[in-house]
Structures are given as C-alpha cells and as structure tokens.
Amino acid sequence: MNQQTPSIDGEHGPADEREVVLSVRDVHVAFGSNVVLDKLDLDVYRGEILGFVGGSGTGKSVLMRAILRLLPRQKGEIRLLGADYDKVDEATRVELDMRLGVLFQHGALFSALTVRENIQVPMREYLDLPKVLMDELAELKVEMVGLAPDAIDKYPSELSGGMIKRAALARALALDPDLVFLDEPTSGLDPIGAAEFDELIARLRDTMGLTVYMVTHDLDSLFSVCDRIAVLGNKHVLVNGTVEDMLSFDDPWVQSYFRGKRARMIPDRLPASRTTPQQAGSQKSEAT
Numbered sequence: 555m556n557q558q559t560p561s562i563d564g565e566h567g568p569a570d571e572r573e574v575v576l577s578v579r580d581v582h583v584a585f586g587s588n589v590v591l592d593k594l595d596l597d598v599y600r601g602e603i604l605g606f607v608g609g610s611g612t613g614k615s616v617l618m619r620a621i622l623r624l625l626p627r628q629k630g631e632i633r634l635l636g637a638d639y640d641k642v643d644e645a646t647r648v649e650l651d652m653r654l655g656v657l658f659q660h661g662a663l664f665s666a667l668t669v670r671e672n673i674q675v676p677m678r679e680y681l682d683l684p685k686v687l688m689d690e691l692a693e694l695k696v697e698m699v700g701l702a703p704d705a706i707d708k709y710p711s712e713l714s715g716g717m718i719k720r721a722a723l724a725r726a727l728a729l730d731p732d733l734v735f736l737d738e739p740t741s742g743l744d745p746i747g748a749a750e751f752d753e754l755i756a757r758l759r760d761t762m763g764l765t766v767y768m769v770t771h772d773l774d775s776l777f778s779v780c781d782r783i784a785v786l787g788n789k790h791v792l793v794n795g796t797v798e799d800m801l802s803f804d805d806p807w808v809q810s811y812f813r814g815k816r817a818r819m820i821p822d823r824l825p826a827s828r829t830t831p832q833q834a835g836s837q838k839s840e841a842t
C-alpha cells in the first residue's frame with residue numbers, strides 16, 4: 555500500500571475521508587545484515603479494528619516496536635495522530651505517548667504489583683492525581699474490561715490467563731488512549747475466553763471510539779471483529795483490506811492462510827454483523 559495505491563470506496567464514503575491516526579511510510583528496519591522490514595507503508599484509521607497478520611518471524615512484533623519507538627529504524631516516517639514523532643518536541647512526545655495504550659503478548663503485568671497498582675502505573679508516570687481519584691479510575695477500568703471488583707487487589711499470580719489479559723487491557727486503557735496496540739491478545743486463551751475477549755474489544759471500540767491495532771494469529775478474531783486486515787510478507791504490507799479482499803488476493807501465503815483447513819472450520823466466516831461504519835473502504839497493494 556502506498557499513497558498512490560487506488561482504494562476501493564466503501565458504502566460509507568471514500569476511504570480517504572477517514573482520519574488516519576497512524577501513518578507508516580517507507581519504513582526500513584534491519585538488524586545487521588538481516589533486513590526485516592523494507593519500504594513498508596501502512597495506514598490505520600480512527601475507530602477501526604485492524605488485524606495485522608503474517609507468517610512467523612516476518613516482523614510483526616518488530617514493526618509494532620518500531621512504531622512505539624522501542625526499536626530503532628534505519629529509514630521511514632511514522633506519524634501518530636497527525637504528528638511526526640521524530641520532529642516534535644519532548645512535551646509533545648509525552649502527550650502523544652499518553653494517547654497510546656499497549657497490551658504486550660502474555661500481558662506483561664508487573665508481578666510484584668496488584669491489578670490496581672498495575673493500572674495506576676501509567677497514571678503515576680504521566681499524571682499527578684490524588685490517590686482517591688486514581689483508585690476510582692482503576693475501579694472504573696476494572697469494570698470496563700469485565701473483571702470482578704475483587705480482582706483489583708489481586709496479584710497477577712492469583713489470576714487466570716484470561717483475567718491477566720483483561721487486567722493488562724485495563725492498564726492499556728488507563729489514560730483513555732485514542733489508539734491501542736494489542737500483541738496477540740487472544741493467544742493462550744480457550745476458544746470461549748478468546749471469543750469473549752474479541753467481544754470486549756469490539757464493545758470498547760463502539761463505546762469509546764477506540765482505534766485498535768491488533769497483531770494476531772487468531773482466525774476467529776480476524777473473521778469476527780477486525781474491520782480490516784493487513785498482511786505482512788516479503789518485508790512489507792502485501793495487501794490490506796476486508797476478509798473478502800483477502801479471500802480474493804492472489805498470493806500463496808494469503809490463500810493458504812485464509813482459505814486453509816483451519817479457516818474452513820470457521821462456520822460463518824462473513825457474518826453480516828461485520829459491516830460497521832468503520833469498515834468503509836479498503837485498499838490493496840501489489841504483491842511482490
């Protein structure tokens with residue numbers, strides 16, 4: 555995908571009318587001679603759930619970390635909420651960071667802190683709030699992600715895998731972000747827990763207007779909650795669009811992934827409920 559790529563207009567209007575909250579252009583990341591990402595372009599639109607997929611080791615985590623500035627990149631521009639991270643002053647950078655939430659794979663909660671304290675970590679880092687207000691906010695976040703109220707004073711070791719994911723999501727939402735990055739949020743969950751987590755993500759998008767960038771291998775998530783899917787291959791985004799676009803895209807990996815045995819086991823791959831205002835439009839790039 556690039557700015558010159560023709561886009562398919564959706565039923566809700568031309569694709570380019572949507573607000574781009576994350577824009578990645580011509581990104582190049584290498585570790586020594588190992589080039590992981592090259593000439594990579596990607597847009598994420600406000601209010602959508604973008605599913606980001608690709609084979610193992612293709613660079614999904616590397617891209618997420620490069621976007622979050624946890625890894626250096628050799629080339630390329632990354633604009634978040636309209637601002638070029640590399641060109642803004644430190645105060646603006648902090649403001650931008652506050653508008654992002656991240657759920658790392660496996661939750662990555664601080665094991666020595668309770669759920670309440672974990673949720674309050676970003677509040678302590680960025681805000682100067684009285685304890686009573688931070689407690690109220692933490693309680694609100696716990697409720698928002700569907701955890702029982704008594705989970706708030708538990709330590710991560712006392713929680714199930716699904717509860718850890720929810721607690722980590724509550725922490726990612728601590729500062730009411732515009733955009734959340736989720737790294738394989740349903741991995742390790744049983745199918746029911748994973749489906750409930752997907753529903754939670756969709757509900758938060760609908761109620762908070764959240765934009766979601768979700769790295770996932772979970773075909774159920776891709777088919778049920780993602781408005782758009784981007785596929786990483788050959789070091790860049792091979793194609794992005796709806797499930798329907800994936801099914802018709804002529805690439806061996808994309809075909810085997812979306813039409814393979816596991817995909818065929820999902821009974822209703824294109825439920826009508828997938829059509830949302832955020833789903834308007836899709837774009838394709840040329841496979842190389």
Ligand SMILES: Nc1ncnc2c1ncn2[C@@H]1O[C@H](COP(=O)(O)OP(=O)(O)OP(=O)(O)O)[C@@H](O)[C@H]1O
Nearest residue numbers: 585588590608609610611612613614615616617771
């Ligand atoms: N810090 C690092 N130093 C050197 N090489 C790295 C580093 N991080 C990632 N890589 C390399 O970058 C490539 C892409 O890794 P990455 O973890 O992004 O893959 P992925 O698409 O997320 O894979 P998976 O789906 O298996 O999690 C791999 O070859 C990996 O070895």
